[in-house]
Amino acid sequence: MSLRFREILSSGEFVITSEIGPPKGTNLAPMLHHIELLKDKVHALNVTDHQSSVMRFPSLGGAMLIREKGGEPILQMTCRDRNRLALQADLLLAYSRGIRNVLCLTGDSVVVGDHKEAKGVFDLDSSQLLMAVRSLEQGKDLGGNELDGKPEFCAGAIVTPEARPLEPQLIKFEKKIQAGAEFFQTQAIYDLENFERFMDYARPFGVKILAGIILLTSWRMAEYMNKNVPGVYVPQHLIQELKEAPKGEALGVGIQIAGRMIKTLKEKRLCHGVHIMAIGREELVPEILQAAGLDGTGG
Amino acid sequence: MIRSITKQKSLEEILSLLEGMERVFILGCGTCVTLCRTGGAPEVEDMTKKLRENGRIIMGSMVIPVACDEISHEALEQMRDPLSQSQGILIMTCAFGVQTIGRQVQIPAIPALDTLFIGKERGIGQFEEVCTQCGDCILGETGGICPVTSCHKGLLNGPCGGTKDGKCEIDAQKDCAWTLIYERLKAQGRLDRMRRLQPAKNYQVSPKPGRILIPVEERGE
Numbered sequence: 001m002s003l004r005f006r007e008i009l010s011s012g013e014f015v016i017t018s019e020i021g022p023p024k025g026t027n028l029a030p031m032l033h034h035i036e037l038l039k040d041k042v043h044a045l046n047v048t049d050h051q052s053s054v055m056r057f058p059s060l061g062g063a064m065l066i067r068e069k070g071g072e073p074i075l076q077m078t079c080r081d082r083n084r085l086a087l088q089a090d091l092l093l094a095y096s097r098g099i100r101n102v103l104c105l106t107g108d109s110v111v112v113g114d115h116k117e118a119k120g121v122f123d124l125d126s127s128q129l130l131m132a133v134r135s136l137e138q139g140k141d142l143g144g145n146e147l148d149g150k151p152e153f154c155a156g157a158i159v160t161p162e163a164r165p166l167e168p169q170l171i172k173f174e175k176k177i178q179a180g181a182e183f184f185q186t187q188a189i190y191d192l193e194n195f196e197r198f199m200d201y202a203r204p205f206g207v208k209i210l211a212g213i214i215l216l217t218s219w220r221m222a223e224y225m226n227k228n229v230p231g232v233y234v235p236q237h238l239i240q241e242l243k244e245a246p247k248g249e250a251l252g253v254g255i256q257i258a259g260r261m262i263k264t265l266k267e268k269r270l271c272h273g274v275h276i277m278a279i280g281r282e283e284l285v286p287e288i289l290q291a292a293g294l295d296g297t298g299g
Numbered sequence: 300m301i302r303s304i305t306k307q308k309s310l311e312e313i314l315s316l317l318e319g320m321e322r323v324f325i326l327g328c329g330t331c332v333t334l335c336r337t338g339g340a341p342e343v344e345d346m347t348k349k350l351r352e353n354g355r356i357i358m359g360s361m362v363i364p365v366a367c368d369e370i371s372h373e374a375l376e377q378m379r380d381p382l383s384q385s386q387g388i389l390i391m392t393c394a395f396g397v398q399t400i401g402r403q404v405q406i407p408a409i410p411a412l413d414t415l416f417i418g419k420e421r422g423i424g425q426f427e428e429v430c431t432q433c434g435d436c437i438l439g440e441t442g443g444i445c446p447v448t449s450c451h452k453g454l455l456n457g458p459c460g461g462t463k464d465g466k467c468e469i470d471a472q473k474d475c476a477w478t479l480i481y482e483r484l485k486a487q488g489r490l491d492r493m494r495r496l497q498p499a500k501n502y503q504v505s506p507k508p509g510r511i512l513i514p515v516e517e518r519g520e
Contacts, residue, residue, distance in 0.1 A: 084499060106459045109451055109469050120452060127456040128499045142499055160460050168481040168493075172457035175496050187460060230463035 015273025019046035022057035039071030053113025078107025095151030160231035259291020303393035338391030366396030434505025442483035449476035
């Protein structure tokens with residue numbers, strides 16, 4: 001990958017990102033396989049940070065591996081597990097190892113994960129982590145102390161276009177921009193009309209928006225998300241489409257739905273790109289790209 | 300009035316803490332723990348029964364009016380004899396009471412309760428935390444609703460992505476503090492307050508452990 005992510009974002013090209021979930025343990029083979037499979041098919045790869053508060057191999061380790069393999073990592077960083085010293089230190093380490101992109105997240109609550117008795121840190125929130133990134137770039141840490149050598153990052157955050165109520169999330173979206181976010185990955189979207197309305201609101205802010213695409217694997221999964229995942233609403237007609245799939249072909253229909261959405265988003269230029277989350281089914285990302293009429297962005 | 304909100308430890312843990320102590324004195328308190336039903340007269344009576352069933356000899360018991368008050372030593376004085384014959388005192392009060400009493404007796408003070416938070420009784424049997432005494436009050440920016448206390452993550456800049464229909468990620472029964480703040484500020488026409496970017500919180504204003512000495516002249520003495 002010759003271009004860095006920020007250059008791609010500003011190139012006007014429709015941006016494709018995806019993500020890698022690190023292993024629970026030291027067996028890196030499946031993650032390495034996914035990195036090799038995807039690094040030249042998408043513009044950048046997120047590495048999740050103890051997703052859903054489940055302890056895993058760290059996102060920083062995954063991002064370093066992507067770098068070693070010649071891919072472009074986006075380091076996901078949550079505020080759940082580290083205080084401001086540890087977060088800033090990890091940003092310095094990331095920069096020193098060639099990582100230039102960071103996605104700043106508050107992080108899920110500890111109690112949704114697999115270490116329910118742990119202490120949730122939240123010394124900073126996502127906006128304040130963005131401020132920390134920008135402060136380090138100015139050569140000062142959050143304590144106001146001078147740095148000997150400063151990092152530089154393309155910093156992003158997330159936004160939930162389908163949140164209910166929506167306005168509090170939009171206020172936060174604007175604060176994240178004020179704090180220094182240049183790009184946003186959205187929570188999964190399925191209703192393109194709603195998303196178009198969100199984009200009408202978001203476009204004037206001048207930040208890059210990557211629509212979140214979560215692969216639907218069955219109608220049950222869609223209904224589960226509707227019931228349990230904040231800010232995700234799969235419309236009834238998509239659930240029906242999955243239900244009508246011949247036995248054993250629901251996953252294929254899910255891939256077609258994801259591909260179709262990406263295609264529409266790209267053709268209508270509704271946003272600047274997509275972020276594909278296959279959650280445990282990373283090997284299917286090339287098929288989604290194919291269904292979208294994109295057979296890998298190449299380098 | 301704010302209260303110290305407590306819950307009783309399991310009998311198993313209490314018995315483990317009382318290991319090696321055969322003769323025990325039990326102390327309850329007439330204030331917060333009576334309200335919470337964790338250390339009032341009925342609970343002290345119940346504990347007496349349970350400890351007897353587990354082979355303990357209860358040398359005496361009492362429900363002190365306010366265990367965290369310094370005058371508690373006068374009440375303890377009346378119990379000097381049974382206390383002197385006990386090997387431990389099981390204290391069914393909040394941690395303030397345990398520490399106050401613990402300083403005044405020679406025998407080990409054993410807590411029977413866990414102190415959860417400082418809160419208010421909203422309705423019968425309904426207790427809510429209202430302030431975490433963080434030392435850097437943000438209520439003026441948040442419509443009088445405290446996100447440090449009422450947001451599960453203590454966030455200062457608005458709701459996290461885990462909120463759903465105005466409820467919290469960790470509990471569908473719990474209101475999202477930031478949705479409440481948003482609604483109140485909106486009703487007051489003060490959403491501009493929510494739009495202000497709050498910098499990282501200063502935790503140094505509330506030194507741990509908290510300790511303040513007001514100079515004599517300022518006390519007006």
